[in-house]
Amino acid sequence: MSGTSEQQLKGTAIVRKMVTSRSRSNINAFHQKVIDEKGLLNKIVGFLDCHLNERLQIEAAWVLANVAAGPTDHTKTVIDAGALPKLVKLLGSTNEDLQWQVVWAIGNIAGDESKTRDTVINSDISLILDPLLKYTN
DSSP: OOSOHHHHHHHHHHHHHHHTOSOTTTHHHHHHHHHHSTTHHHHHHHHTTOTTOHHHHHHHHHHHHHHHTSOHHHHHHHHHTTHHHHHHHHTTOSOHHHHHHHHHHHHHHHTTOHHHHHHHHTTTHHHHHHHHHGGGO
């Protein structure tokens, strides 16, 4: 998924559609394909840093949210790829669509098991809570 920003966006949207498939019997297989394709998950995590292309960041966060919703080994792969600190940082975005996808991804990571929950809590809780608390007012 190298190439222009437009090509990256199109490719990531295709991956997102694949991992959000309504075919529940194959969903984990689609997630596994994203994990197994050499460098793909790392590339998607890297797209979280594309601050000039929020649509690409949204698509990337959406992919990661869905992969993290799979079995524990999928969630851990998302964490190991370095997604969590990038997701936490994006909570401060002014783009609400991006914030929602990021919250969804972090929630899926935290909700997997106690170890991943603790990883989220230990990833600088103030960076997580401060942006979320603005929705309670």
